[in-house]
Amino acid sequence: MTLLSDIREYPWTSLLTGLLPARLAALLPARFQTKSAQIVPSASIAGNALTVVIAIMSFLACLTLGAVYMVNQSANAWVNDIASEITVELDPVNSADIEKKMTLVALFLAKQKGIINVKPLTAEDSAKLLEPWLGQTSALQALPIPRLIAVEIDRSNPPDIQLIKTALSENFEGVALDDHRRWQAEIRTLTRSAALVGLAVLSLVAAATIAVIVSATRSAMASNRDIIEVLHFVGANERFISREFERHFLGLGVRAGLVGALAAALAFLLLPTMMDMLGGGIVTTAETQRLIGSGELDLKGYLLCVLVVVVVACLCMITSRLGVIRVLKNYA
DSSP, X not given: OHHHHHHHHSXXXXXXXXXXXXXXXXXXXXGGSOOSOOSSOTTOHHHHHHHHHHHHHHHHHHHHHHHHXXXXXXXXXXXXXXXXXXXEEEOSTTOSOHHXXXXXXXXXXXXXXXXXXXXXXXXXXHHHTTHHHHOSOGGGGGSOOOEEEEEEEOSSSOXXXXXXXXXXXXXXXXXXXXXXXXXXXXXXXXXXXXXXXXXXXXXHHHHXXXXXXXXXXXXXXXXXXXXXXXXXXXXXXXXXXXXXXXXXHHHHHHHHHHHHHHHHHHHHHHHHHHHHHHOOHHXXXXXXXXXXXXXXXXXXXXXXXXXXXXXXXXXXXXXXXXXXXXXXXXXX
């Protein structure tokens, strides 16, 4: 009940004066104004330094969250593509008439339930799959490259993969079926690892932000110790004093968070251009696109940056409140 009453009685409208600069806050309607004088100087040197630090922390948090999001989106798209297809491989060494065998295997696969489309790849198509690693060379024509058949399956009514694999081995020699399960497991492992690394980085950023805010709160209270002691002894309660600090640090957190989020959004917008400028060859470009896709964030990704701003602002507000209350207990 005490918590609910505190939430109802809290002057939420006055928090806008902490979010906006003094000149803009003065233009707000009277109900959004705060009648108390500001205890913490908003333009102090410590405040400016703290703004820079929190902006950097927000920038790092947005970069980490955006990178994890892009890796997750790319991995999900890759898994979905892999899960909707299986690949049949024909060994060209042990087959005298590989084209005829390709046709027979394709017809056999087309008759199976749960298979939507069967696409035999030509020798040139199979060679192009190796170009990102071997480059365009005439030596590929001399290599015994396995022939492939891409099979699209019905995900709503998938076929019995094991039954098809057994039937292929019994009816055709040198034919193997790959259902890509191993690749799916490796992609999921990569995604989980990236998420855990991102979570660890975000935890470190949050811990550093809390430590900086606690230090700044103590510094601000030490520099305004005389004023706080007078307010405390004349009857000002902890809520009144803590709200002054909350307004200050909430506005600081929002402004610094926005700067960091905008810088991160600009970095993501320029990422595709930077990738093209840095180059690295066909292999580097192909592997980078497999890992993070095109390198661009979508709307949900930018909304995550906005979420970082909200979390940073709340973190600043809550940490400063707890820090002030803890210090004020020593005055009692």
